[in-house]
Amino acid sequence: MKPGTLSTFLARGAIWGFIVLELIFFSIAGQFFSVSDNAFLDPANMLLLLKQSAPIGIIAMGMTIIMINGNIDLSVGATFALAAVVLLDSMTWPFMAAMGDWAIPLAWTFALLTGAVLGAINGLIVWKTGVDAFIVTLGSMLGFRGLVFMYNGEQPTSHLNWTLVDFAEAQFLGLHTATWFLLGVTAVIWVVMHRTIHGRNAYAIGDNREAAINAGIRVGPHMMRNFVLIGFLAALSAVVFYSESGSVNPNDGQLYELWVITAVVLGGTKLTGGSGSVISTLGGVIAIQLLRKGLGHIGADTETVNLVIGLILIAVLFLDRQLNVKGKEALRT
Amino acid sequence: MTQPALRLEGIVKTFPGVRALDGVSFDVLPGEVHALMGENGAGKSTLMKVLGGIHQPNEGRILVGETPAVMANPLDAKGKGIVFIHQELSLAEELTVAENIYLGELPKKRWGFVDWETLYERTDRILKTLRVGFDARTRVGTLSIANQQMVEIARALTVDAKAVIFDEPTASLTDAEKVVLFDVIADLKSQGVGIIYISHRMEEIFKITDRISVLRDGQYRGTLNTAETNEDEVTQLMIGRTLDLSRNTSHHQLGEVALEARGLSCRGLFEDISFEVRKGEVVGFYGLVGAGRTEIAETLFGLRSPTAGSIHVHGKEVRIHSPAEAISLGISLVPEDRKSQGLVLGMNCRDNMTLPQVGELSSGPFTAEGAEIAIFEKYREKLDIRTPSWKQTVGNLSGGNQQKIVIGKWLSMNPEVLIVDEPTRGIDVGSKSEIHNLIRELASQGYAVIVISSEMPEVLHVSDRIVAMYSGRIMRTFTSEEVTEDNLIQAISGIEPGKSAEREPVSA
Amino acid sequence: QEYTIGITQNNVGVDSYQTTYEQAFIEAAEANENVEVVVLDAGGDVARQIAQVEDLIQQEVDAIIIWPTNGEAVIPAVRKASQADIPVIVTNSNIAEPGFDFVASFSGPDNITQGARSAEIMCDRFTELGIQDEAQIVQISGQPGYTTAIERAQGFEDRLPEVCPNVTLMETQPGDWNREKSQQVMEAFLVKYDDIDGVYAGDDNMGVGALNAARAAGRSEDIVFVGATNFAVGYEAMGEGDYWGSIYQSPVDDAEAALQTALDVLNGEDVPFLNYFDTPKITQDNMDEFEKPVF
Amino acid sequence: MAGLSKASVGTFLAKQGILVAFVLFIIGFTIANPRFIDPDNVLGVVRSSAILGVMALGVTFVVISGNLDLSVGSMMSFSTIVVLDLHDKIGPALAIPAMFAMTLCLGAFIGFLVGYLRLNSLIVTLGMLSAIHGLTLTYSGGQNMDIADKSGTWFSVFGQGEALGIPVPILMFLALAAALGVILAKTPFGRKVYAVGGNGTAATFSGIRRARVVFACYLISAFCVACAGLIQASRSLGSQNTVGQGMELEVLAAVILGGASLLGGSGTIFKTVIGVLILGFIQNGLLLVGLQFYVQYVVTWIIIILAVWLDIAAKRGRLWSPIA
Numbered sequence A: 001m002k003p004g005t006l007s008t009f010l011a012r013g014a015i016w017g018f019i020v021l022e023l024i025f026f027s028i029a030g031q032f033f034s035v036s037d038n039a040f041l042d043p044a045n046m047l048l049l050l051k052q053s054a055p056i057g058i059i060a061m062g063m064t065i066i067m068i069n070g071n072i073d074l075s076v077g078a079t080f081a082l083a084a085v086v087l088l089d090s091m092t093w094p095f096m097a098a099m100g101d102w103a104i105p106l107a108w109t110f111a112l113l114t115g116a117v118l119g120a121i122n123g124l125i126v127w128k129t130g131v132d133a134f135i136v137t138l139g140s141m142l143g144f145r146g147l148v149f150m151y152n153g154e155q156p157t158s159h160l161n162w163t164l165v166d167f168a169e170a171q172f173l174g175l176h177t178a179t180w181f182l183l184g185v186t187a188v189i190w191v192v193m194h195r196t197i198h199g200r201n202a203y204a205i206g207d208n209r210e211a212a213i214n215a216g217i218r219v220g221p222h223m224m225r226n227f228v229l230i231g232f233l234a235a236l237s238a239v240v241f242y243s244e245s246g247s248v249n250p251n252d253g254q255l256y257e258l259w260v261i262t263a264v265v266l267g268g269t270k271l272t273g274g275s276g277s278v279i280s281t282l283g284g285v286i287a288i289q290l291l292r293k294g295l296g297h298i299g300a301d302t303e304t305v306n307l308v309i310g311l312i313l314i315a316v317l318f319l320d321r322q323l324n325v326k327g328k329e330a331l332r333t
Numbered sequence B: 001m002t003q004p005a006l007r008l009e010g011i012v013k014t015f016p017g018v019r020a021l022d023g024v025s026f027d028v029l030p031g032e033v034h035a036l037m038g039e040n041g042a043g044k045s046t047l048m049k050v051l052g053g054i055h056q057p058n059e060g061r062i063l064v065g066e067t068p069a070v071m072a073n074p075l076d077a078k079g080k081g082i083v084f085i086h087q088e089l090s091l092a093e094e095l096t097v098a099e100n101i102y103l104g105e106l107p108k109k110r111w112g113f114v115d116w117e118t119l120y121e122r123t124d125r126i127l128k129t130l131r132v133g134f135d136a137r138t139r140v141g142t143l144s145i146a147n148q149q150m151v152e153i154a155r156a157l158t159v160d161a162k163a164v165i166f167d168e169p170t171a172s173l174t175d176a177e178k179v180v181l182f183d184v185i186a187d188l189k190s191q192g193v194g195i196i197y198i199s200h201r202m203e204e205i206f207k208i209t210d211r212i213s214v215l216r217d218g219q220y221r222g223t224l225n226t227a228e229t230n231e232d233e234v235t236q237l238m239i240g241r242t243l244d245l246s247r248n249t250s251h252h253q254l255g256e257v258a259l260e261a262r263g264l265s266c267r268g269l270f271e272d273i274s275f276e277v278r279k280g281e282v283v284g285f286y287g288l289v290g291a292g293r294t295e296i297a298e299t300l301f302g303l304r305s306p307t308a309g310s311i312h313v314h315g316k317e318v319r320i321h322s323p324a325e326a327i328s329l330g331i332s333l334v335p336e337d338r339k340s341q342g343l344v345l346g347m348n349c350r351d352n353m354t355l356p357q358v359g360e361l362s363s364g365p366f367t368a369e370g371a372e373i374a375i376f377e378k379y380r381e382k383l384d385i386r387t388p389s390w391k392q393t394v395g396n397l398s399g400g401n402q403q404k405i406v407i408g409k410w411l412s413m414n415p416e417v418l419i420v421d422e423p424t425r426g427i428d429v430g431s432k433s434e435i436h437n438l439i440r441e442l443a444s445q446g447y448a449v450i451v452i453s454s455e456m457p458e459v460l461h462v463s464d465r466i467v468a469m470y471s472g473r474i475m476r477t478f479t480s481e482e483v484t485e486d487n488l489i490q491a492i493s494g495i496e497p498g499k500s501a502e503r504e505p506v507s508a
Numbered sequence C: 001q002e003y004t005i006g007i008t009q010n011n012v013g014v015d016s017y018q019t020t021y022e023q024a025f026i027e028a029a030e031a032n033e034n035v036e037v038v039v040l041d042a043g044g045d046v047a048r049q050i051a052q053v054e055d056l057i058q059q060e061v062d063a064i065i066i067w068p069t070n071g072e073a074v075i076p077a078v079r080k081a082s083q084a085d086i087p088v089i090v091t092n093s094n095i096a097e098p099g100f101d102f103v104a105s106f107s108g109p110d111n112i113t114q115g116a117r118s119a120e121i122m123c124d125r126f127t128e129l130g131i132q133d134e135a136q137i138v139q140i141s142g143q144p145g146y147t148t149a150i151e152r153a154q155g156f157e158d159r160l161p162e163v164c165p166n167v168t169l170m171e172t173q174p175g176d177w178n179r180e181k182s183q184q185v186m187e188a189f190l191v192k193y194d195d196i197d198g199v200y201a202g203d204d205n206m207g208v209g210a211l212n213a214a215r216a217a218g219r220s221e222d223i224v225f226v227g228a229t230n231f232a233v234g235y236e237a238m239g240e241g242d243y244w245g246s247i248y249q250s251p252v253d254d255a256e257a258a259l260q261t262a263l264d265v266l267n268g269e270d271v272p273f274l275n276y277f278d279t280p281k282i283t284q285d286n287m288d289e290f291e292k293p294v295f
Numbered sequence D: 001m002a003g004l005s006k007a008s009v010g011t012f013l014a015k016q017g018i019l020v021a022f023v024l025f026i027i028g029f030t031i032a033n034p035r036f037i038d039p040d041n042v043l044g045v046v047r048s049s050a051i052l053g054v055m056a057l058g059v060t061f062v063v064i065s066g067n068l069d070l071s072v073g074s075m076m077s078f079s080t081i082v083v084l085d086l087h088d089k090i091g092p093a094l095a096i097p098a099m100f101a102m103t104l105c106l107g108a109f110i111g112f113l114v115g116y117l118r119l120n121s122l123i124v125t126l127g128m129l130s131a132i133h134g135l136t137l138t139y140s141g142g143q144n145m146d147i148a149d150k151s152g153t154w155f156s157v158f159g160q161g162e163a164l165g166i167p168v169p170i171l172m173f174l175a176l177a178a179a180l181g182v183i184l185a186k187t188p189f190g191r192k193v194y195a196v197g198g199n200g201t202a203a204t205f206s207g208i209r210r211a212r213v214v215f216a217c218y219l220i221s222a223f224c225v226a227c228a229g230l231i232q233a234s235r236s237l238g239s240q241n242t243v244g245q246g247m248e249l250e251v252l253a254a255v256i257l258g259g260a261s262l263l264g265g266s267g268t269i270f271k272t273v274i275g276v277l278i279l280g281f282i283q284n285g286l287l288l289v290g291l292q293f294y295v296q297y298v299v300t301w302i303i304i305i306l307a308v309w310l311d312i313a314a315k316r317g318r319l320w321s322p323i324a
Ligand SMILES: Nc1ncnc2c1ncn2[C@@H]1O[C@H](COP(=O)(O)OP(=O)(O)OP(=O)(O)O)[C@@H](O)[C@H]1O
Pocket: B015, B016, B018, B020, B038, B039, B040, B041, B042, B043, B044, B045, B046, B047, B087, B386, B387, B396, B397, B398, B399, B400, B401, B426, B428
């Protein structure tokens, strides 16, 4: 073991350590405060946790790449909603309705395509105009939301298809459908980031955009591909979630961008780009979901939940920094 | 006659308010090392960026071989066989050495997967020819600047190049690494590659180049055959006068001890450092990269906490916790890395120069802009800083002129103790001697100066005493009379002098 | 017999109605020693609400009360509860019809009737003032997408032409249940329309916001303000004579009704499927009959 | 003469692209509905933008220093609720300073975390967004906060008063903008803010106490938030807990629209004011045109991107981005 490996491990593993802390805390606190007889650590409950992490988690994987790239996407919540609208509405179109359950894969495709197209719009604007991704996506957060409302006014868009619901609620090898999607996406993105040229270029561009340009990497199309990817993943998240719930409010997905970014940053991805890890993002997502679930479990009220979630975020950051602090020899800048 | 590898015809490039290149034409033959020289801001880097597809020329054309070539972007240039080793490091710190060397052209397997085996194998082969102490899997961010420079250089060896451009590759290399670089260049040369070599160091130019082209104020001034010319002629062409570069012989009255370190240590970086600097004295710190000189300077400037030992200013022990405290004690530091430590690149020249004293200059609640401009103008003249006006963004200045802004920034503070870390990195010969004179002049006015440098002529030229360091320890301290190139090299290589009698007490 | 009842609310803290509801619910549960409650808040997020229903099922509570964030999206989650033999009571705003099979009972106000009643209040006042044939009004609706907002607007818009066919509704803009936003919307209306005779707001918070804008422009005297969910601010403004009328709806009644319905269901009593509690009209004329709302 | 004016127009456009965008769409809206430039309307828009604007002024400092502040919205609701509550308990004369003190404490806490402990500002302020909201709810018990005697208090002057025919909120906004603009552009402190945001390491090497500067920026931001809360509370003399929620992104949009870079080191108060006015007039203009609110969303999107695009295209002298 090289010197420093342990501390690197500790530092990298901060988020997992935090998850363990949460688990311990909630299972002990649960003994005193919870009205339920079931333990917090009950396996079924933990499986539910994974499932419930999926909507945010799938998007967070895309956000990890976007942020490694040095960009940000604030429009994911709206993309999520619009893809859901397309998913549910398309199944009511006459020719689709006529197809019976065969309409399902087609509806999925439409929804995923919608996400990819919305992502492409963001990416194209970022690429061609050179406007900062933060502004572009802040704008499209509004714009896409407007499109959601234009589609069906203020009414929710609904289509309850029990085949779809049954599929979404199914469990395979104990894991829910949504969990499989979350884990699958995590694995695929991990491979992309670590094994493919695209992934390595993503790191390079976020780390030193100038250097990447000088090295002849085509930064514009590269970033656009990532925006398409996150749009696609936001849509995938919608597909997974709304297959089960069957109805979308035009407001759905609001604030998702903030939760997703929080999870990604908790996982240690730098906002300035160039570094970050897909696995740690998964940790960040689970940590947040655990916090919500745990606070519900011990019966915390709304004000406490807000207060605690906020302070815990800061505490994790502090913990992470303490673990990552270099020794005394560090330069004080 | 051989067909040139590369030919430039009437290149013009303008920036808002600056005509950086004004009709430059010359050619580079295959198998030739062609030096490009000129003062700071003469347009060398700009010309190379035009060649490398980073800038588009306003006029003129480029021929690669016989065919006119348009370099729309860096990828284009690369495709046409032009490799560009940048003056400013252009690396992704979070990635490995191998990934950086092959940035933009990682070897591929099917489906866009990286072929890691080939990548590491090729990289390690290249690194072996460069004789460096790190391997393909090292993260670039953990390397010293010199080693990062070697990574840049390694890029020249990755493709079948027609022409390779080195823009001041040796600015942060040690002598040993320079030798390696020159071997690499010789190798490329023997393969018939045309090489453009930019440097301000005459001895290198005369050692390795075949022809020298000179730029001045964006204009082409002519090409000389290296074998048929001499330093004076080149200097004359570059700056219109000749220079005197000799060893320091002047001595002035030394005053009291201004700064003293006693047994200063910082774990893992340096041990038991004791020395003193008197008013009116210039002390040179010489050693290899990694010898720990920068860290000592940083400790004196309040950027690091020493693990043992003490610092004394004017005989009084002080604890320095921040640069702000150091500055109030009269200590100034010209840092090693101008880009990350010295300058706020997005700010204008004036604001950068007066940054440490912006509060002191103002009499009321407001900044004293007039006084600031006056300071800027004074040092612009003194240091010959080439910029259209104080309003220019520092990031748009040439590398050497940026360095001058940093020097001006600390000189204008009138420090009692001035520490300069690699002060003339990337500075042209004219200005370099100007800075050396300035350092001497400051000393004669009673300032205490510490000069950290990896250039032997520089330390020899400016120092009254020279501290030789090796691996975090002081090996020996020389006075300017007793120092020779040989004993200095011995000391910094860790070779103990044969007799202990030769060993100087660390302080008088 | 001990019961554990779980509730997942829509979005506590977004307005004082929901907060008061929550407090009233907890108080009512504490008053009854046979009941323990798990109180959860979905924060307006349907995904979180579904997760909370799953958690409640996991905790094996005896009954689940749900204040749906979306009347349709929660149906599969509700089905899961009913499959786990946990009775589900819907409160405040109902879920959609396909879910009725999985629900034991609904308890809450009838938002469509509320909207209709507001239209009647408005029309009666215009008739009193003699402008029923020329009046022009604007509407400030609640947060787009929320059932309550949609139903109230629908009830109002459907009923108004029936009672006052010549009154024109010039424009509708959302005020997001938000006093400040509504004030801004009203400011723009005041510039745009020289003649506004009435404002219908989806709740009194927004109504008072609109009133504030009109006051600042010196036009509050000429406008009839009608709201819904009579908040304390609305009641006060009515007392001052600036605000005409609203719908009296008590979150305490709402909460107590929900808990009682749940208990009745658990005790195996016969409960009607739709348990509307009454929400009467309140205007300057009859406000003395009502206590000032506590929220 | 012609040559000179052409060149200077070019430079002007390059420097003030955002201003040009602003003028362009004012013309557009005026054509769509002439009431748009009705003085009453203009005054009304500026007045209702004042709250957003005052917050944006403080956030400008934070952004220039290289950080973010996403907590301003929930901090504003905190100060509004607190001052309304204290108004009836200890009287307005004491309530106002007490509210400022509490808000500044929150600002100091954030400043300490970001400045001295060097924690990531996005997450810290995101955390504080949630935590302060929890604090506000705890403080108010989730209830609306209303002043009992609305007609008899002088407290209403900050939101509803007028001086010289101009509403007090506008005066406060302009006065703060002027004061903060001068601080940023003309004082050593302002210079340090730019330096810290432009290159924190170089600033430290220049003897600037970086932590102190960042800390001060968050105090300024909190001060502005307190002013905004004051205007807000005084304007309606009562409030919901949700007041200000979601404003953080609007505030940030205004600052960025004005041309400040999220990376720090650039931006000016004047441009932020333009950014605020653009947002305010877009909202108002679209309301006057009478589009559905969701069509407004889409149009706002397009306008924001076009405005910023025009701004940076003017700066770089070409329409399309040079990114390959
Ligand atoms: N992007 C830019 N914008 C404006 N001016 C520029 C820009 N790049 C370079 N310049 C100006 O062009 C001139 C030539 O700069 P260049 O970097 O080519 O000099 P150089 O010969 O490489 O000098 P050095 O030896 O100091 O590196 C300088 O005056 C510089 O200020």
